Amino acid sequence: MDSSKPAEAVKNVVKTASGKIADALTPDVPGAPGSAPPPLEEPTTPHDPLPPKSEQGAPQTRTPTGAETGAPTIANGQQGAYLTTANGARLRDTDHSLKAGPRGPVLLQDHHLREKITHFDHERIPERVVHARGAGAHGVFTAYGTAEAVTRAGFLKKGRETDVFVRFSTVLGSRGSADTVRDTRGFATKFYTDEGTFDLVGNNIPVFFIQDAIKFPDIIHAGKPHPDREIPQAQSAHDTFWDFVSLHTEAQHHTIWNMSDRGIPRSYRTMEGFGVHTFRLVNEAGETVLAKFHWKPKLGVHSLTWEEAQLIGGIDPDFHRRDLYDAIEAGAYPEWELGIQVFPDTPEETFAGIDLLDPTKIVPEELAEVQPIGRLVLNRTPTNFFAETEQVAFHLGHLPPGIDVTNDPLLQGRLFSYVDTQLTRLGGPNFTQIPINRPHAAVNDMLRDGFHQHAVHAGVAPYRPNSLDGGNPFPAGDAEHAFVDVPVTVAQAPKVRANPASFDDHYSQVRLFWLSMSPVEKEHIIRAYTFELGKCYHQTIKERQLQSLANIDPVLCEQVATGLGLPAPQPTVPLPDVTPSPALSQVGREWPSDGRMVGIVVDPDGDLEGVDEVRRAVFSAGMVPLLIAPHGGMVGDLPVQRTFATGRSVEFDAVLLAGAPAPAPDALPARDAKAGTPAPATVDPRVLLLVEESWRHAKAIGAWGAGVTVLEQAGVAGTPGVVAAGSGAEALTAVQQLMAAHRVWERFPAAVA
Ligand code: HEM
Numbered sequence: 001m002d003s004s005k006p007a008e009a010v011k012n013v014v015k016t017a018s019g020k021i022a023d024a025l026t027p028d029v030p031g032a033p034g035s036a037p038p039p040l041e042e043p044t045t046p047h048d049p050l051p052p053k054s055e056q057g058a059p060q061t062r063t064p065t066g067a068e069t070g071a072p073t074i075a076n077g078q079q080g081a082y083l084t085t086a087n088g089a090r091l092r093d094t095d096h097s098l099k100a101g102p103r104g105p106v107l108l109q110d111h112h113l114r115e116k117i118t119h120f121d122h123e124r125i126p127e128r129v130v131h132a133r134g135a136g137a138h139g140v141f142t143a144y145g146t147a148e149a150v151t152r153a154g155f156l157k158k159g160r161e162t163d164v165f166v167r168f169s170t171v172l173g174s175r176g177s178a179d180t181v182r183d184t185r186g187f188a189t190k191f192y193t194d195e196g197t198f199d200l201v202g203n204n205i206p207v208f209f210i211q212d213a214i215k216f217p218d219i220i221h222a223g224k225p226h227p228d229r230e231i232p233q234a235q236s237a238h239d240t241f242w243d244f245v246s247l248h249t250e251a252q253h254h255t256i257w258n259m260s261d262r263g264i265p266r267s268y269r270t271m272e273g274f275g276v277h278t279f280r281l282v283n284e285a286g287e288t289v290l291a292k293f294h295w296k297p298k299l300g301v302h303s304l305t306w307e308e309a310q311l312i313g314g315i316d317p318d319f320h321r322r323d324l325y326d327a328i329e330a331g332a333y334p335e336w337e338l339g340i341q342v343f344p345d346t347p348e349e350t351f352a353g354i355d356l357l358d359p360t361k362i363v364p365e366e367l368a369e370v371q372p373i374g375r376l377v378l379n380r381t382p383t384n385f386f387a388e389t390e391q392v393a394f395h396l397g398h399l400p401p402g403i404d405v406t407n408d409p410l411l412q413g414r415l416f417s418y419v420d421t422q423l424t425r426l427g428g429p430n431f432t433q434i435p436i437n438r439p440h441a442a443v444n445d446m447l448r449d450g451f452h453q454h455a456v457h458a459g460v461a462p463y464r465p466n467s468l469d470g471g472n473p474f475p476a477g478d479a480e481h482a483f484v485d486v487p488v489t490v491a492q493a494p495k496v497r498a499n500p501a502s503f504d505d506h507y508s509q510v511r512l513f514w515l516s517m518s519p520v521e522k523e524h525i526i527r528a529y530t531f532e533l534g535k536c537y538h539q540t541i542k543e544r545q546l547q548s549l550a551n552i553d554p555v556l557c558e559q560v561a562t563g564l565g566l567p568a569p570q571p572t573v574p575l576p577d578v579t580p581s582p583a584l585s586q587v588g589r590e591w592p593s594d595g596r597m598v599g600i601v602v603d604p605d606g607d608l609e610g611v612d613e614v615r616r617a618v619f620s621a622g623m624v625p626l627l628i629a630p631h632g633g634m635v636g637d638l639p640v641q642r643t644f645a646t647g648r649s650v651e652f653d654a655v656l657l658a659g660a661p662a663p664a665p666d667a668l669p670a671r672d673a674k675a676g677t678p679a680p681a682t683v684d685p686r687v688l689l690l691v692e693e694s695w696r697h698a699k700a701i702g703a704w705g706a707g708v709t710v711l712e713q714a715g716v717a718g719t720p721g722v723v724a725a726g727s728g729a730e731a732l733t734a735v736q737q738l739m740a741a742h743r744v745w746e747r748f749p750a751a752v753a
Pocket of ligand 1: 127276
């Protein structure tokens with residue numbers, strides 16, 4: 001966590017606590033809009049636009065051809081104090097159309113009206129055909145220099161810092177769909193290197209549904225809503241998805257990852273990322289290796305529970321987006337290490353018997369270590385979501401010298417698809433000139449004209465060779481950091497529509513994944529398959545998928561079959577003897593609790609001094625405390641962030657009970673549905689619900705003083721991960737220790753081994 005920020009926030013609270021409530025609430029809650037608290041009256045004295053919020057970043061002010069302009073990034077946005085037309089003429093009135101008399105018809109000559117409405121009419125652009133729902137942030141990548149031996153890429157040289165923009169996304173849902181659906185997450189990174197932009201367009205799952213890009217429309221059509229009713233939105237729990245993956249069994253590996261907890265991440269901050277494909281790296285000497293890219297989150301890999309994910313889908317559909325931006329605003333900058341698995345570049349392109357061109361296969365980390373090569377820190381939110389997150393355009397062909405593609409047939413098709421779709425999505429061929437896409441390297445391309453051309457190209461000879469422009473542009477060589485198309489030998493072969501035989505193994509790595517899971521993770525996988533298949537209408541599809549599960553593992557198959565009320569089939573392939581990969585499990589390690597959310601339930605009549613001390617301690621420990629009280633505003637000198645009506649357990653990673661607040665005046669089912677929970681009269685029913693849910697979701701719960709009686713009333717006292725402490729400090733210490741493992745898994749002993 002940025003050490004200055006939490007302390008500053010505490011200071012703000014303390015400073016403003018004695019002032020007006022409106023001022024006191026604003027600086028303390030990440031997410032408050034605007035860079036200054038709004039006055040009550042409409043401001044009428046002209047002044048320049050307010051600056052962006054301190055955590056907001058923007059694309060650098062580069063020309064469309066990559067030159068630094070020196071203008072501050074604020075020059076990307078609106079200028080001056082006065083309202084103008086798009087052409088800069090100042091306007092007197094934007095509230096009334098120009099009419100023939102106050103009661104007369106509107107005049108066609110009203111150019112301001114027409115400009116305003118016409119532009120509005122064209123504000124929407126097509127959403128991405130996949131990965132439409134996403135959120136982006138700016139950051140910086142710092143190289144360790146450990147990749148210098150295998151790649152000549154300049155941005156990977158020791159100490160080199162490179163600006164980046166990262167966009168996280170879901171795959172299936174529309175732009176307005178919920179963040180927490182069960183799905184793969186995109187993890188796309190644009191490195192603005194001085195040798196040209198490098199896009200690492202990966203996912204949070206290291207394998208893909210298909211081995212050949214020609215199947216991409218098929219898997220996406222199967223996963224998207226049914227074409228007749230256009231339901232369900234952003235889900236795989238429906239017949240067409242399971243129809244496809246049960247018939248096209250190379251999809252089974254990716255599918256089990258989606259059914260595991262990886263399909264419902266707690267946060268973008270707690271996701272791994274994978275380049276999926278094998279890339280070819282080339283060093284200064286022209287030597288090559290094959291490599292896979294991995295992002296490792298500083299906070300470890302953590303997931304939601306399925307019930308949390310479903311609740312959040314309704315309560316806060318923007319959960320991941322909000323979490324990303326709030327964390328950056330709180331100074332808890334999301335962080336990852338970039339790592340590579342390196343393999344010898346042999347003619348077979350295999351490693352330990354694994355075909356490196358097959359994107360449905362991983363190489364277990366135990367066989368090839370992930371070597372850290374740099375660190376990514378996301379430290380600025382976008383200033384304008386559309387301009388940056390929506391208009392960013394990634395492409396696997398954006399490669400710097402030192403990184404090249406392989407013949408993975410999925411990768412090869414992707415090299416065509418992204419630019420092709422962006423031509424339509426971004427309205428023409430010049431989208432590289434949109435500010436977020438502008439390279440930070442000199443551009444001299446001979447591409448000309450087209451819709452929305454921003455560059456003012458000089459000269460008369462955009463062709464080569466030429467003499468009229470003095471021969472410019474000139475081809476570059478190694479000394480000038482030219483891109484290297486590695487001269488790989490292509491074996492003589494007939495032209496066929498076929499896969500290599502090594503692509504035929506669809507089950508051994510699925511079994512490897514299953515056997516690498518801890519018992520609780522296996523339970524979650526069983527539940528996910530049972531839920532998803534249980535939502536299908538057709539028995540045949542369920543039976544067909546059960547056959548695939550039988551080919552993965554008999555326990556998995558039997559458990560799911562029992563839930564579906566169907567017989568478990570026998571395997572049709574021999575079950576291979578695979579070695580599990582412990583690195584695939586999320587459970588069993590400890591992680592920092594930076595930027596985690598701690599809810600503190602406050603009783604206005606309770607120990608407020610103790611509460612103040614604990615919230616300061618939570619800040620100092622690098623986490624974000626949120627006070628939950630019966631009403632908004634202030635409790636004593638402390639600003640309230642959530643009320644019993646607005647708060648819900650799913651927002652918090654842990655809960656502290658500083659008191660046993662009596663039912664508030666709005667604890668009525670007619671005012672707050674959550675108050676419908678039957679409750680003993682002494683504690684507000686919404687507090688009991690908060691504790692019950694936190695317990696069910698295996699979260700750490702701590703209480704001191706009167707708070708201990710809440711544990712008793714909720715019936716959770718004395719159970720694992722529930723701490724009744726003598727003081728707030730003691731409760732926090734114990735809870736923070738529990739949070740290192742993310743959840744209190746022993747609350748739910750698994751039935752499978
Ligand atoms: C390893 C497999 C794949 C991975 C990891 C992957 C990852 C991604 C990611 C992260 C995005 C979102 C980019 C953003 O945030 O703007 C994306 C978008 C997209 N992907 Fe893929 N994808 C894969 C396979 C494919 C294949 C096989 C195709 C087509 C043949 C494809 C076509 C697209 C398209 C058309 C978009 C939308 C791009 C845009 O509108 O800007 N993807 N993919």
